[in-house]
Amino acid sequence: MDHFTYYNPTKVEFGVGKESLIGQHLAEARVKKVLLCYGSDRIKRDGLFDVVTKSLAEKNVQFVLCGGIVSNPVISKVREAISLARLHQVDAILSVGGGSVLDSAKAIAAGVPYTGDVWDLFIGKASIDSALPVFDILTLAATGSEMNSGAVITNEDTKEKFAIQSPLTFPKVSIVNPALMKTVSRDYLVYSAADIIAHAIEGYFTAVDQPRFHSRLVEAIINTVIENTEILLANPDNYAARAEFAWASTQALNGLIYSGTAGYSYPNHMIEHALSALFNVPHGAGLSVVIPAWMKWYQDRNPLQFERFAQNIFGLKTAEQGIAALENWFNKIGTPTRLAQLGITEAHLPATIDIVLTNAKWFGLADIYTKDVATTILKSAL
């Protein structure tokens, strides 16, 4: 096990009704005015907006609204929100939504005190030296953003989908109420399952050093996601299954399974980011297409771990059986496994591969993911 520093100061408030604590947490942090970020007006229709604003009012926390944040969130919206935050001199960012809203909130929080253009922070032109505190109420369990310091944003002009990460962008308090997630659509539930599994297996297969303890933790996460996705597809109101699904999602990307691995890469995310940046497909849907194709290409680099996966996730024996079982499971739950299902054809591949190669540079993976390799993987996913 390699050396590491583990630090995760986010306080997670988990459970039914916890969203009504938001005013109290903001007041304890001496926050007077927040930029309240959200996506669609769904939060107004389902009553969450009223609960949140009532909680803020009770603690005399003012808010400025910033709605309309979309899936695969974009840097133009982040820029707009930064201007709004400066204009109203907010002293914290509050995200009410899923990973897209929360990632935007982190980018806004880092962008407000930075004097240049916020995209500089994504391309390494400047580092994050200061950030407003971020608080969030999570409405979709998938990205793990609620307990990590990362944020992924798309630049619509350059078609780049890049990330920031800083100890300053951990949420101060994340409120995770699984009951709020029962209205998540069937499609987004299965895309989320694919996203969590992707977070778990990127390191499982690519880690420089993969302690068996970590493999066991990853298997605990994946088996929990598979089991509870099936329960939720049959009964979306099963709170216990929502809760296990959500907490497994948080653990998949909060540093626990990363610590001590000597680092690992995110090739499935790297490839998928090209799909969602170019074609605006849901991130999880893109991942469930990329993963089986990538696994088929990658398996010979880590054959024992692929056998372990087959055995400990599906009770099967060979690497090929494990990959086929995961692909079949994705098909069974109804998340795509073919580019065609996303409307992407062979004619789209050259442009896609260009972006994959650009991403590979940023991910530090250009040596491995050459044009030939990217073509092989994506063609096998057609």
Next chain:
Amino acid sequence: MDHFTYYNPTKVEFGVGKESLIGQHLAEARVKKVLLCYGSDRIKRDGLFDVVTKSLAEKNVQFVLCGGIVSNPVISKVREAISLARLHQVDAILSVGGGSVLDSAKAIAAGVPYTGDVWDLFIGKASIDSALPVFDILTLAATGSEMNSGAVITNEDTKEKFAIQSPLTFPKVSIVNPALMKTVSRDYLVYSAADIIAHAIEGYFTAVDQPRFHSRLVEAIINTVIENTEILLANPDNYAARAEFAWASTQALNGLIYSGTAGYSYPNHMIEHALSALFNVPHGAGLSVVIPAWMKWYQDRNPLQFERFAQNIFGLKTAEQGIAALENWFNKIGTPTRLAQLGITEAHLPATIDIVLTNAKWFGLADIYTKDVATTILKSAL
């Protein structure tokens, strides 16, 4: 899954040579003078003391020595250290040692700013409103104290072994270098294995709500401890095994497997605390005696989970088989499973049971652990 708040702000510095970072971490926290707590002079003989004091000197951090902290640490020593800390006006406590030293450090840290007697904080006569910051360099992986806010101390006068817990007593920085642990004796290695397994199974069997995700995480911890204990008994210099053992130990008691369980009890610790308070036996050795006896008595209250344990830890089928396999494994690694091995006979039982019953009140378990039950469990461990 029940509602919960997860918060663990401890920064863990894990890996070879990390102890030399202690000066830097103290300086970053603006600490000028520490009370340097330790146990025996072993840390002076093996060079650790020199590394630590050199690191402090480089950052101009002064220190006051407080050695001689013993296993099953005692409140008289904590009181003495509090006086010393006040006299020298230290502004942090630095623990260099295992769980006993670290638990003492936490008690000292909470006791310094408290005007009454520190034992008040253990018996609920006063609450912890303030504490000096605690830093530590861990030399034994067992208690999990490096990433939690608890501390267990024995009152020699009353024979009570009680705990404090407060958000203020989380270590700020815990340095865990598994290489420092290769000189741990064979006996203390196996006692530590029993202690970690105890932390993992208390909740596994007694949780009000035991999500399957949590069961899987617990099984990951136990299987890791079993596997790596065996590797280390064969080869104490195996760094990878030390590291997995240490990190599993940390995860067993940092809140991860507790969150969402609606609470659970620590009956094995409750019973064992009577043994170590009365007879000063090593905590882990006491636990490996208590656990099989307790499991035999408790199994009918949670039969499915005991079957799960048999299957997922030992590949066996029935509850009885799982309990026997654990007892056999304790015997195999050489940690005691009978009171007689600790020099405790039937003649000692009445006094022991008295303390167990006192503990049961403090643990909130007096309804379950009556005199009859305590007698049954302890007699079966003779």
